[in-house]
Amino acid sequence: MDRTEHNIIKDSNDSEDIPEWINKDYLENCLKNSFKDESIKILNFYTKLASKKGENYVSLITRVLIEYENKNLKYNIGKYIIKSSIEDDPITKKVIKEYQAFEDEMLMYGEALPKIQELMNTQNNLQEISVFPKPIYCDFKNNAIILEDLLQRGYKGADRLKGLDEQHAKLALKKLAIFHACSIVLDQQNPGCFKKFDHGIYNRHSEGLNKFYYTLMQKVSYVIHNFGDEFINYSKKLLNLIPYWIEKERQCYDPKPNQLNVLAHGDFWSTNIMFKYDEPGQPLDAILIDFQFSVWTSPAIDLHHFFNTSLAGLPNADKMENYVKYYHDELLEALKLLNFKEFSKIPNYEKFLNEFWISNGFHAIQITFLNKSTCLLGHCSAACPEALFGKGEKVERFQWAIANNKLVHEHWRILLPFFEKKGLLNI
Template sequence: MDGQNTTDNDNCDSEDVPKWINKDYLELVLKDYFKDNLIKILDFYTKLATKKGENYASLVIRVVIEYENKNLKYNIGKYIIKSSIEDDPITKKVIKEYQAFEDEMLMYGEALPKIQELMNTQNNLQEISVFPKPIYCDFKNNAIILEDLLQRGYKGADRLKGLDEQHAKLALKKLAIFHACSIILDQQDPGCFKKFDHGIYNRHSDGLNTFFCSSLHKICTTLHNFGDEFINYSKKIRNLIPHWVEKERQCYDPKPNQLNVLAHGDFWSTNIMFKYDEFDQDDESRKPLDAILIDFQFSIWASPAIDLHYFFNTSLAGLPNIDEMENYVKYYYHELLETLKLFEFKEYSKIPNFKEFLQEFWENGFHALQTAFIHKSIAFLEDSSVACPEALFCEGDKMENFEWAMINNKRIQEHWKILLPCFERKGLFDL
């Protein structure tokens, strides 16, 4: 739901930055990270790191720090500070219900370092970055300080344009490595990731459910106006709405008879950054060299299908194509197995063959409905002026305006017209 993947924006107004982000605080962070008590900050600057439409769950600030170390050497450090939204009590309450910040700090403080440590045992993975380097986890202020990936040449993709095959495969390869490492760690310490159980849909909170169901009713009204052939789809979706939340929770529930991984949970183009050849200045044709995953607020122990359906239905360029999606599933599955082989994984009986894996993918296919209708509409939102956290969490005019801005999008509607018959053939409308 948010990330660090935009270019620099205008300087933050002072009211945009929490009071605790000051010289003394940043000096403490650097001293702790570099283990240097003589670090002295000379100056620092802050800028907003995300635009409207990219950030719904946190405040993301880019900070540039000029400092001297114990050797009096001048340095410039560039970092990202993610903190909880404090100015709206309802938004704050809902985010707390989802444990978004608690889980992300656990990810950066415990889970991701374990994954990195595991990767460091393999020569083929030692030089690979899957996620940004954590600098400091601040439980008092609900904040995480991370390296700023812009300084390493990583940039965000255009969420409205979507990802071509080269971008998509780079992202899926990194996802497969991330998932495979979680399988290995769970094998070594069974149940170590089960505490991550607060995904976007979960058994503990329902703060987003009003927005989801309200949007679905508006989508049904819109489909009804498409013409006779879509009236039936409108009825099918409307019949599903009372069961929608439970069916989504079932997709998110870990299943003992299926493959489970530590899923990213919010895997779409805004939460992936790409590195390009610095000498290739053509934005239209330049080829990506690498990808890094960001934003782990909704990570959850669940089926990898959660991440795959989310990605395919929010982030791919062009018109949706089920055959293309299944080809990408095959690519992801191959990369998953290749990573497991590096660790001489012993429990292959627990890994489904590809036919079984594809079956599991579609058994969790109800998530494709959710992501195609709701998350895709958010991803392709063109009128960013209506985008704000209150639009997701607070009933009223802001939610109403946001929903209609999502739905009254001709591009999205064309995607629905293609996907509805495909989803029906897959049995996704069945109760």
């Protein structure tokens, strides 16, 4: 790339979709703010969409490479990600606003995550650990966040259809435990500091996705009814749950005064985790990304989401509970590293497992029957924001594609008897 000043390059296939406000002046201002250096001058920049409209339901992801110099004429190359809101469709715009997805993520990157990083920096054993990408700039005017591009540090996504093996899963759970532990300590220092994060995917403020989930669950129940005679009763129980579905999920998301609460990621699954690998291809590290649905609630929300969307192979109850134990051990270890003193407020493993299943187990049903199939859906022409938030034929086609996703049907067959044994199918 020539170092000719103002040489702006866009991918020809993406130029129409990349927001017009992503220009030289805008990017230069972001860098000046981030590095506290007014002398920064952009020489060239290159933009390319990392995800196209329809591949991400609420965000447009633009990858940017910037060549710039400062007052010392020192030449630099920076690689960044710009997350911006998809708001072309009025229905989508209304629902995204209702869920505060972008507002909360900018609060996470602008306030909460820097506080967590600052806390980690006070402990020698945590200073060098990365849990999330470095934020560069939070733009409330354009509903955008500029972040470091983790690809330049060697991180990449895992195969969501293949799922995560034990090495990947434990790396992810360790980072989650550190993230949660930091939020516990910060809440101890400043009680209630994260309570404003109360707009998770299920909350007491919005109705946007409720109708979608109601009608999708009817289709899922119909598909399960056709699995065979031994599944008809399960299908009826799921249908009976539908009128209570939203309230049961809201109860899972509600913070509980007498139980463990953390700042949960809120959408913790393989696509929102990036990994670094060694030469033979073994995973070495993990970083959490995408904090649009972060919420102050039980850590069980993140664990159920992860276990029922992201693990390789067929579900196994013993393996799942072994992972719960691993997470709990890592949480206690992280709290020790942070010099946490009030361990009497942290449930032991047996009590934590009880909270995981009894108080928050219904979330496993939600993730298993509605989210997992969506997460593992291959290319679907109906998959777009309008299919989630709108109505009509596109929604119907999208929902039937989810319900008929054969990749998850065997998981449903295995988990239905297990969920019934746990009492989770009861009203």
